[in-house]
Amino acid sequence: MVExxxxxxxEAGYGILSSGDTFSHLMKDLGYYVFSxxxxxxxxxxxxxxxxxxxxxKPLTSHTHEIxxxxxxxxxxxEKHKNELRKGGVIIYNGVLKPKLRRDIIPVALPLDSLSNKYGVLKKVMQATIGxxxxxxxxxxxxxxxxxxxxxRFKKKGKKVIAKNIExxxxxYSLVKDSNFFKIKASKLNEKDCIMLDGNTAITIGAIRAGCKFMSSYPMTPATSIMQYFSSxxxxxNLIMHQAEDEISSINTALGASYAGVRSMAATSGGGFALMNEALSLAGCSETPIVIILGQRxxxxxxxxxxxxxxxxxxxxxxxxxxxxxxxxxxxxASECYSMTLDAFNLADKYQLPVIILTDKYQGVSYQMIKPFNQSYKINRGELVKKTGKDLKLKEKYPRYKFTSSGVSPRTIPGIIKGVQCSIGDEHDEEGYIVEGAVERKKMMDKxxxxxxLVRKELSNKSVSVYGSKESGSVIISWGSTKGIILEALRELNCRFVQVKYLNPFPVKELExxxxxxKKLFLVENNMKGQLGALIKQNTNLKITHELLKYDGRQFNPVDIISFVRRSK
Amino acid sequence: MVKLEELETKGKPNWCPGCGNYSIWNSLKQAISELGLKPENIVMTSGIGCSSKLPHWIKVNCFNGLHGRPLPLAMGVKLANNDLTVIADGGDGDGYAEGGNHFIHFCRSNADITYLVHDNQIYGLTKGQASPTSDEGFMTKTTPFGVIERAINPVLLAIASGATFVARGYAGDQKHLVQLMKAAILHKGAAVLDILQPCVTFNKKNTYEWYQKRVYKIKPLKTRISAMKKAEEWGDKIPIGVFYQSREKTYTERMPHMKTALIKSDYKINISKLLKELK
Incomplete structure (x- = not known):
């Protein structure tokens, strides 16, 4: 394996992001798999x-601890990263600095200042290009x-910018000698048609494919790029991205659009999601479909x-x-970000409830290379009635909350059918009128x-995925963005990995x-209290034997998982 | 013209006898009827409070949501389906306290939505606490020493925030109120209609008699500045009528890309181009 x-x-403003992007594309164009x-x-x-x-x-699913x-x-x-260098690794730096380095590191000091002084304010950015x-x-x-x-890459910026960058x-390029150590060939990989993207982009493309036409959000890291991509x-x-004045407005606006018949979503992070909580409850009571993306930080x-x-x-x-x-x-x-977003919109419509997609900064903004998405998808809007067939009688409203055997009431769209309907956040009867009666209340709660x-039944075969050794008595259990890191670790472990993909309703039987x-059940989570562990304890007979929890704001490295499993007795 | 009986519902209002809300309710039905709007093409969104129950008793579509949030709901409805007539409805606490932020941003959006505020200067449903429009010094259950803040001036705030139709009505003058409602609904853009509504149970100061002595009708002023100056008037004389109106591009008219209402979107979606860009 070549790696x-x-x-x-x-510092920020040195062109770190754009240089990294350029380098990622360079490696991709050479035919390599990339994870950034x-x-x-x-x-x-x-x-x-x-x-x-x-x-x-070889395909990559995570970052690593070495460079x-x-x-x-x-x-x-x-200072911060020299010790991440592998033996024989190279450090390129400004020649005016005189760093103390390990003997097994190859120093490449370049006259970065003299080469870049002429670029003025772009000096630092051009130093990155020299690098x-x-x-x-x-x-x-x-x-x-x-x-x-x-x-x-610089086509839109014009010939001058291109010439400057090439210079x-x-x-x-001319200041460094060829190195045998890192000889890389432009290989002809079969996966040339791979796409490179981050999880946020994958979710947004999923939403667009799912027919989501409306988004209302307020910028918040790490979910902002979802708004930006959707806007673009x-x-x-034929979409609308409405930038709301706050997250309370954002979710209510999305609910309004959904009520009017258009698939809608809102994206945010924890703090914004907190502001959305009251309206999340409204979505539940009024049975208004909505997809909320919660990009955790x-x-x-x-x-x-x-x-x-x-x-x-x-x-x-x-x-x-x-x-x-x-x-x-x-x-x-990223593949699941796409496919599960497709699923999220169908689920929201079929069961007329809020669906929350949990992602995080690591998954949201890390680039990975994957096979292009499968475009086949059937939009299922559930019981959405566009023609009622008969006119409503005088004083009669469409029974938006009709009691049915499934609990799902057919819903209508204003303006399209002959008739009117009322959605509401107070407890209500079939026609959406406010009720206070004990019997009526219980009946509507039960409905x-x-x-x-039905949701449990539909999700029963897809809530949990299993990877790795089927026979091993060692099982790692986790959820979300740790998947790629655990899969990478699995290459060196005789372990089974169980990924919980649908967390509510909790897939009790399927997980067991x-x-x-x-023999050993390892819980791996990027948090302090072991939250999936709590759900497992609450809902199942499984006994977690070892916990690996990390809450320093950084993602695990594959080696963290490997050494944790190996040292656990 | 829609017959008034076609707007009737099974449910009947449960406001206190003599409440200003009855007049607002009747005026709105009259306005819808006279404008010839089809009930199925109207969506009313409302918040929480006595006033916000109104949409239940008019046979139009409604989304009775959370306290203070009728405007965001209305915005979503309008952006999804531009062909609908969208009316947001609520009280002074709902719109100017809980939903104050939404109010400002609704005005500046100039979205083609009508916002009716039943302004009784008191919290009725929670039985008599101060509202943002309660007069300074007004004694309520939560202000035993009188209200110590200044009252919000909704008309002034709406004009300053960029609403393109700003009016004040009075529940005690139903004929005038119907005219204002019709004008607000017909207006293309953000229309704010603040309606003085006596609360016969909890507001013993701002009563029908109190308003009757003070209100007088005005004609629309020519400029924003003169309208704002007029809006400053509150006390012995209280102007009602349209303060300011101008036809400016609405929120959706300012979207260069909007050709088809979202609700009429073509659902043959192809993401090949998006994927190609990522290669």
Whole structure:
């Protein structure tokens, strides 16, 4: 297996993101699989930012803890990351710095200042491009391939920008010698048609494919790019992205659009989701379909705004006052982000309830290469009646909340049918009138809860996925974005991995069945209290024997999982 | 013209006898009837409070949502289906306290929605606490020393925030109120109609007699500034009528890409181009 891990680091405003992006595309164009992650603090200039690109001739599902080439645009990057370099790794840095380095690291000091002074305010950004040039040479990548890529990437910015970048790149390229250690060939992989994207983009494309036409949100890291991508496709797909004044407005607006008959969603993070809670309860009571994307970041409160965590599972499962029905699901990679979003919209419509998609910063903004999505999908709007067939009598309203054997009442769209209907957040009768009676109340509560039996049935075969050794007595159990890391660790472990994908309603029987016989049951979660563990304890007979929990705002590395399993007695 | 009986519902209002809401309810039915709007093409959204129950008793579509949130609901309905007549409905507590933020942003959006506020300067359903429009010094159960804040001036705030139709009505003058409602519904853009509504049970100050002595009718003012100046008037004389109206592009008219209402979208969706961009 050929593998190269490249990392660039420096202050915000140094072009870290765009250089990382360029390098990711370079490796992809060469025919390699790519997995990229970014780490950055919550500010616009300064701070410490990194972009790590892992490339391999084998499919990748996670980042890793080691690097081969470190492109350091400042001293802090050297200090913070030099020990991540593998033996024989290379560090490219500004020659004016005199860092102390391990003997097994190859230093490449470049006269970055003198090469970039002429670029003025773009000095630092061009230093990054020089670094890409040097890195490409280290990897024995042909100059022309990168020239072509730069031309493509800067096409919209014009010839001058392209020429400037090629000049800087060539400067870096010519200063370094070919290295045998990292010889990389442009391989002809069969997966040339792979797409490279992050989880947020995958969710948004899923929403567009699912026929979601309306989104209302307020920007919040790490969910903002969902709004931005959806906005950028408004004309192409006849969508509206309404930027609301706050998250309370955002979810209520989405509910209004959904009530009027259009598939709708809202995306946010924990704090914004907190503001949405009352309306989440309204969606439950009024039986209005909606999809909410909850991109988790570490709380409490503002927490670590730009880092990652899985701290909102129990919150998503329990959020909102009163008892109502919901579905909570958690994709584990970009492919699932797409396919489970498709599913989320059909579920919301079929059962007329809120569906929460749990993702996080790691999954939301890490790039991965996957096979293009399967486009076949059938939009199922459930019991959406566009023609009632008969006129309503005087004083009669359409029975929006009709008691049925399934618990699902056919709903209508204003303006299309002959008749009118009332949706409501007060307890109500079949026609949506406010009621207070004990019998009526209980009957309507039972009607809504009835739907969950159907939901359970529909989800019973797809809530839990199993990977790895079927016979092993060691079972790792987890959910969401840790999937890729655990799969990577599984390559070196004789273990079974059980991924819980649908978390509410909790797949009790399916989980017990899929876990099967075990001696050790490892719980892996990116949070402090083991929230999936709590749901398992509450709902099943399974006994967690070992817990690996991480809540420092960073994702696990595969080695964390490997050593945890190996040292657990 | 829709017959008034076609707007009747099984349920009957349960407001206190003599409540200003009855006049608002009757006026709205009259306005809808006179405008010849089809009930199935009207959506009323409402919040929580005595006033917000109104849509239950007119046979039009309704979404009776949360306290303070009728405007976001209305916005969603309108953006999904531009062909609908959308009326948001609520009280002064609902709209100016709980939903204050939405109110400002609704005005600046100029979305083609009519917002009716039953303004009784008191919280009725929770039995008599101060509202954002309660006069300074007004004694209520939560303000034993009198209200110490200034009252919100909804007309002034609406004009300042960019609403393109701003009016004040009075529940005691139903004929005038019907005219205002019709004008507000016909207006293309954000229409705010603040309606002075005596609460006969909990507001013993701002009564029918109190208003009757003070209200007088005005004609629309020509500029925003002159309208705002007129809106400042509150006390011995209280102007009612349209303060300001101008035809400006609505929220959806300002969307260069909107050609087809979302509800009429073509659902033959192809994402090949999106995927190609990621190769």
């Amino acid at each position: 190269v891990v490249w990392k660039i680091g420096g 992650i970014t780490e950055y603090p919550s500010l616009i200039r300064g701070g410490h930012n990194t972009y790590t690109v892992r490339a391999s001739d 081969d080439i470190l492109m350091a645009l400042d001293e802090l990057t050297i 890409i040039g040097a890195s490409a040479r280290l990897l024995s990548i042909k100059k022309e391939i990168l020239h072509e890529l730069l031309k493509q 800087a790149f060539d400067n870096g 496709k408004q004309a192409e797909h 570490p709380g409490p409160a503002t927490g670590l705004p730009t880092r990652t965590e899985q701290g909102d599972l129990l919150y998503a499962v329990h959020a909102g006052h009163g008892e109502f029905q919901r579905i909570v699901l958690a994709p584990g990679d 809504r809860e009835k739907k969950m039996a 069945k899929k876990v099967g016989n075990y």
